[in-house]
Amino acid sequence: MAKTTVTWIGDDKFVVMMDRAMTREAVIARGKAFQGTFSSEIISRLWDCFCGGLTDLKKEYEDYYKPEYPSFGHFLFWKCGLPKRVVRTILASDSDDRLVALGDACASGDYILSQMVESEVGHGLLAALLDLDEGRQSDGEDDDHESES
Numbered sequence: 001m002a003k004t005t006v007t008w009i010g011d012d013k014f015v016v017m018m019d020r021a022m023t024r025e026a027v028i029a030r031g032k033a034f035q036g037t038f039s040s041e042i043i044s045r046l047w048d049c050f051c052g053g054l055t056d057l058k059k060e061y062e063d064y065y066k067p068e069y070p071s072f073g074h075f076l077f078w079k080c081g082l083p084k085r086v087v088r089t090i091l092a093s094d095s096d097d098r099l100v101a102l103g104d105a106c107a108s109g110d111y112i113l114s115q116m117v118e119s120e121v122g123h124g125l126l127a128a129l130l131d132l133d134e135g136r137q138s139d140g141e142d143d144d145h146e147s148e149s
Helices: 024-030 038-052 057-065 072-079 084-092 112-118 120-129
Strands: 005-009 013-019 098-104
Touching: 005 084, 013 084, 024 038, 024 120, 038 120, 057 072, 057 098, 072 084
Parallel strands: none
Antiparallel strands: 005 013, 013 098
């Protein structure tokens, strides 16, 4: 299974690239928690916050925007407003087995995800559970919004 990559775009928005085979059960097992325990409930809440508001960008492009944009990269740049560096990263690691999604840490109304990301211990736990590539990555502000192919 490929590593999960999360790139934060602003305070609450993020782009995630992860293996489509990753499930709540796999994440609970990765956390060495037993079903029905307090720890499995916390991990489930994290999973719900992380995945609850995700928009599958490849599916959205294929289902709705393909006639309007000449490529997935154009869609990511022009419609989604993603920085060029993020678009290049997505295109370089894109495959049918990977979910490319836009998320909102506060979409579910449960702020545990934002709290976990902001705490050093919580961030480490989240990185381990989701098998993050480099933990929290920031978009940075080095991209200007020029044409992307």
